[in-house]
Amino acid sequence: MSDVKKVVLAYSGGLDTSVILKWLQDTYQCEVVTFTADLGQGEELEPARQKALKFGIKPENIFIDDLREEFVRDFVFPMFRANTIYEGEYLLGTSIARPLIAKRLIEIARQTGADAIAHGATGKGNDQVRFELGAYALMPNIKIIAPWREWDLLSREKLLKYAEDAGIEIEMKHKQGGAPYSMDANLLHISYEGRHLEDPNAEPEASMWRWTVSPEDAPDQAEYLDIEFEKGDIVALNGKRMTPAAVLAELNRLGSKHGIGRLDLVENRYVGMKSRGCYETPGGTIMLKAHRAIESLTLDREVAHLKDDLMPRYASMIYNGYWWAPERVALQQLIDHTQEHVNGTVRLKLYKGNVIVVGRDSKTDSLFDNTIATFEDDAGAYDQKDAGGFIKLNALRLRIAANARQKK
Amino acid sequence: MSDVKKVVLAYSGGLDTSVILKWLQDTYQCEVVTFTADLGQGEELEPARQKALKFGIKPENIFIDDLREEFVRDFVFPMFRANTIYEGEYLLGTSIARPLIAKRLIEIARQTGADAIAHGATGKGNDQVRFELGAYALMPNIKIIAPWREWDLLSREKLLKYAEDAGIEIEMKHKQGGAPYSMDANLLHISYEGRHLEDPNAEPEASMWRWTVSPEDAPDQAEYLDIEFEKGDIVALNGKRMTPAAVLAELNRLGSKHGIGRLDLVENRYVGMKSRGCYETPGGTIMLKAHRAIESLTLDREVAHLKDDLMPRYASMIYNGYWWAPERVALQQLIDHTQEHVNGTVRLKLYKGNVIVVGRDSKTDSLFDNTIATFEDDAGAYDQKDAGGFIKLNALRLRIAANARQKK
Amino acid sequence: MSDVKKVVLAYSGGLDTSVILKWLQDTYQCEVVTFTADLGQGEELEPARQKALKFGIKPENIFIDDLREEFVRDFVFPMFRANTIYEGEYLLGTSIARPLIAKRLIEIARQTGADAIAHGATGKGNDQVRFELGAYALMPNIKIIAPWREWDLLSREKLLKYAEDAGIEIEMKHKQGGAPYSMDANLLHISYEGRHLEDPNAEPEASMWRWTVSPEDAPDQAEYLDIEFEKGDIVALNGKRMTPAAVLAELNRLGSKHGIGRLDLVENRYVGMKSRGCYETPGGTIMLKAHRAIESLTLDREVAHLKDDLMPRYASMIYNGYWWAPERVALQQLIDHTQEHVNGTVRLKLYKGNVIVVGRDSKTDSLFDNTIATFEDDAGAYDQKDAGGFIKLNALRLRIAANARQKK
């Protein structure tokens, strides 16, 4: 067990990280600094402060930060500029929050002179990788404590026993036999894993979903929405300018209302196993659709295709925890550069789980030129005869090959 | 004007290709062979025979083929094995039919000793490219006549005048001022272009859509559907084995009923312009979702990612008309090989425009191993301590770099 | 024939472009502006001025520019930052000069109020595409005259006859039956096409090569060379700082002396045919080797691999003439960003066609950490046990699959 003097713990105030807090004190005999972030998960954070104080954490060692604007502005929005989807489905709601937490853990470690950080992610998941790769990239000699990989509290019973012995308050949901879903929430999404989701052939319980109504329960009346983009980011909804976090909160409200953004999938974890997860990403689902629509009007074809070709790789970088790695930063240069002209407005219709694009417009950057594309007379804007030469030369290699094969 | 003796015309029996038929006879003074294909577009083909006879086409020069099974089996299914989408949205319903028509045009040209083929695609679109690249690849010295690039009937009025003079029957829809939508249909989709779609900011008229009901008009009751895959292709629906064309027809029926598969987008044509199109792909939308779901269970992660990385390129090959090019064929080898283990069943819920995966199962090829992924005690199947080394070595280059930058 | 008032001609002063100059005057009855560039091709440019004057070109319409520094700084160096090679062999010496010529043609067109440009590239090659795509991208409504695609002087005899009739001086080499090699030269390379190179199985004549000695005739004594890089560009040779053009000129001198940089290949042209070309790129061959060596020390692995994966695509963009297209510009953002830390010195040995790396060093940016890589005792810098977990988790998906297949 390495020698640790002061450790910064990513602390939610919940059962697991409370047990970890106590276990760190017991095991390492070290000073603990708690860090609790408001990423828009929709929970009160002050109780975390009270709990920390109860464990004897010094007030100056308790950090509670509202990171919502930074989260959306510097992490969510840059990721959406790439139309990022992992494995064709997943909008990376958990993945994109981890690098910000890693960054703050390290900032607080520097500020408090801590020599270690700790987190509550298990040894089977992706989050441990995301936290730790980020931390190592930002502070290469930091010590990292991942209790789930060290301790012997691997069964639910042992954990509850430890909590009880330590006088940690245990909520009813933990007591009533059967673990709850493993959940994670922030402004971009809420996720569910575990319990009977462990059977990939079992439909999720209706009661599991927390944010969105089901499409069935969504309003019978569709709702229209205007989304305004500047350089690829949303700056206004229905004509009202908003901060990034306010944009995402409002899109979540609208999406949740209309049953938008539920997802049920089997994904491939970086640690090598498949796992089943369910996600609600109401605002993100709307953003993705809208962003593709405004790009369809303003982005050059080959730039768009270059982005599409690179997107799965970029998505894997984020999923696997390489946000702070130089290859992600390099790729971001390309992505951000392409957004210079992604300006304009998209009109959407929201209805019972559907996000329907009904219009897109860009006063300044549209590359849609109807004088050329029209089926009507184009007054010579486009010479159809050019297509003959275009096809002939594109066909040349095919014809030469076919001729060669025929001779043979 | 090159010397043509006999030309095979892709003939729908509609106004445009009827004018072309007459124009070919007038202009080239050559024998015309008509080819009319049933690709599942849902139109009677016998009227095309009657019209051809009226133009003096010899009975043995009239080819009317039911290509539905070949279309789905050899074109649609192989394409869906790759989860193919063009520019993040378009399911390539038109693109994938063109290579089959090109193939038949050439087969008939060989059979009838024709030295040319002709088609009714305009000089502004992708279809001319798809027809002609295919034809050149299969018969490199074929002559190709694309009347829209040659004649002077570029305005609607001139075309109608020519038809009238030639005694070609003109349906009411053509007469009532304003061209109809430019449409294309086959078993995979129906598409709309032109008219007021030429303004990308205008919502489509509700009356435009022909196949699907709107989500609003779809049943209030969801419907469940079991889809069975063998080697990546659908072989049964709700336990009933069907031929490829029957599968797609049934999925179209179900999708249309539930308001599934409408799409409204701006796309980048191969000839260099953006254009706005609306599509209905009810069955294809269901297939794509189901195929991704069965792959999520049965495909290795890195194989899936390799496919995802190559998919946009494969989609562009098809969109741009390179189905018969050697690079498409080479890529198909890889894709088809990966489908060996894509066997199993996906359970879907269809509701008002939504296709919701609610279960996936593979008795023979599941790579989902719950003894490893479980949040419960895994009895040693996975050693969480391994993750420490995994992260440490993945972080090594990041740490070395951070240390080097710090020294500097 | 479109109406042209003033045309800027890319004018070398040689036979072909002199005939073009006269033909433009004869055919278009328009004012001609000549543009002659010094790209380091090693020819006197003043004779071009005299010839232009003889054709009646106004002095203010004669542009002779020394573009050598701009060429190397803004075109050659950026390209080499990507280790760019087309089809595994070709260093793109001709391709990279064309966008600069296109840029100057358009600048001069704007300055002189010309409405057209003209060039002497044939309709079979890549250069027409490179000139014209560049020109269109920079000035979309410019008229472009490509005489080789318009006139009927396609045979050598007709061309010479036209020249004779026009009183254009014909050098002996053109008269003595048999066309000379088609050549192109600039500071980066000299190329040869045509004549008996048209048989890809024929070895080039020893007398063809103009810049380099053969390896056989190179000195028996090897020569060492130190190359210093800053942000991926060479700034000094053997400790002496130089401008970009001076760097390349000196590398050409050294490479030519040591028989370095000859290349004989069959390449795939953008217009669809294969062609055989021979190239001498002495300085470029040294640059590429040196750049890879300094990157091997200073670039992160995944950044290097990202660059390697994208390089062939970037090379095709340049080869095909898309330097001024937005996708090339976007990719350049990524490439340039990666060069921030590519600083240091490479030591090479030049000997009879060989460029041998014998050392690489970076005081500021080396990522080579011998305390870790050493075969000697590393004092705990690296824990070999970490490798066990690393391998176990990387193997996990393979093991799960193997187990699943076994059961089956």
Add this chain to the structure above:
Amino acid sequence: MSDVKKVVLAYSGGLDTSVILKWLQDTYQCEVVTFTADLGQGEELEPARQKALKFGIKPENIFIDDLREEFVRDFVFPMFRANTIYEGEYLLGTSIARPLIAKRLIEIARQTGADAIAHGATGKGNDQVRFELGAYALMPNIKIIAPWREWDLLSREKLLKYAEDAGIEIEMKHKQGGAPYSMDANLLHISYEGRHLEDPNAEPEASMWRWTVSPEDAPDQAEYLDIEFEKGDIVALNGKRMTPAAVLAELNRLGSKHGIGRLDLVENRYVGMKSRGCYETPGGTIMLKAHRAIESLTLDREVAHLKDDLMPRYASMIYNGYWWAPERVALQQLIDHTQEHVNGTVRLKLYKGNVIVVGRDSKTDSLFDNTIATFEDDAGAYDQKDAGGFIKLNALRLRIAANARQKK
């Protein structure tokens, strides 16, 4: 320490693996099976048998296999079909041998009923990963013993002491202070790491190189060589048909004689560090050059570019040890398919480190069509006017964008 009954050891007969043999017997108290492979490394293998017997290994537990033909046919040749190079330089000589050794270890484990394998690769290198990923993929529940990650013999002194105590014969080179180079050899290459190569700025000692003469010492007379390919593999040299291993042996002889194939580089290991290695790959260097040359004549452009785009990824798969992974197998399908038409002969000139292509010919599969590419009159085979339309449409998106930007 896990319970092991019988272990198959990859045994070279050298000092390190002899110590490992003894250590396995001491530590695991288990039966040891030795496997010694002839991969063309050029060493006598019978001494390994004698040494094994001395350790008390049962004769039936001693496996000595000549794997040279299998190695070249099933591993080296398939890899060269892709023109595989890692990081722009390295021909993967060590990497490609490891999967074959892994395969045989597992075959022997099955045959002898062993429950474990062991190898002598250290915990810092790539080879441990290659051995173990291969083994796990082929036999998912095999136990793997990597003594370098387990024991405490990490310093040279401890190792020699252990050997001495165990009565293992120690060659002079090990005794004379200073470790020897870490070397690996097989029919494809010999590699050197360690010692003063650990300084990337130090030139290798002339005495280090074992296979090739230096270019300076190579013959003053060039030598020509004809190489015949069938489906991408070499089947004859100078008109003489040979087996795969005989081909590579003969190319090694010729390359070594002419100073071909030395390489000195810094590479990025999979475990996250940079390391410096020197390699001699005489035959492989010739093969790569020849293979590219025959492909340049016989491969379609887009197929060649697809291969080039995927090559770095394929190279990483092999370098990182994923030969037996499904993504490598899938990619191989594509690669092998493309080689169908790669038939013909390449003529090379070998001279003092240079491999110079002087001709390439394919009677059956050449796609080089001189009637089209010629600078002479082509009798109408290619209509230069087609290029106008080709360029116009390729430029269209650039022009539309430039016009849009201008308006703005």
